[in-house]
Amino acid sequence: MVISAFEGTSQRSTGRGRRVSVIILGVILAGVACGIISLAFVQGSWWYSYGTDRALDHESRALVEAIRDDVDSSGAAPEAVPWLNAALDPNAHPTDVRTYLLTAQEALEAADDPKWAEAVGELRAIIQTIRPAPLWETTTPHPMSTLEWSW
Numbered sequence: 001m002v003i004s005a006f007e008g009t010s011q012r013s014t015g016r017g018r019r020v021s022v023i024i025l026g027v028i029l030a031g032v033a034c035g036i037i038s039l040a041f042v043q044g045s046w047w048y049s050y051g052t053d054r055a056l057d058h059e060s061r062a063l064v065e066a067i068r069d070d071v072d073s074s075g076a077a078p079e080a081v082p083w084l085n086a087a088l089d090p091n092a093h094p095t096d097v098r099t100y101l102l103t104a105q106e107a108l109e110a111a112d113d114p115k116w117a118e119a120v121g122e123l124r125a126i127i128q129t130i131r132p133a134p135l136w137e138t139t140t141p142h143p144m145s146t147l148e149w150s151w
Helices: 009-044 058-074 080-087 094-110 114-130
Strands: none
Touching: 009 058, 058 114, 080 094, 094 114
């Protein structure tokens, strides 16, 4: 009975091939995960959106002025008034305006007065108009035909 020298190598080579394929698959999955994380980081960072934010239009500016006047006259949330004034600065960058409006919105929410709930909602809507929607939210899905059954 002769034992071949290559008898044990076939099992070792399949184990090595499997190990290499698992390592390659792991590297690919790690690369994809890093890509997704970095994409989320980049789109959430200020320098990515700094050039894409839009300025307040005339309607939004008038609405912010009305909210500022209401808040200022009531005196319920005085910390929101300077932020609203800063957002109305004609020389402010749209990203800064968005940040000012977010801070004013938080100040109105902190006032914990149900009277300001509508103003908070209006500020939230204005903030959404400043920042453009991400690409995956703006694409329209292809309409699918529906199958109707008739008896």
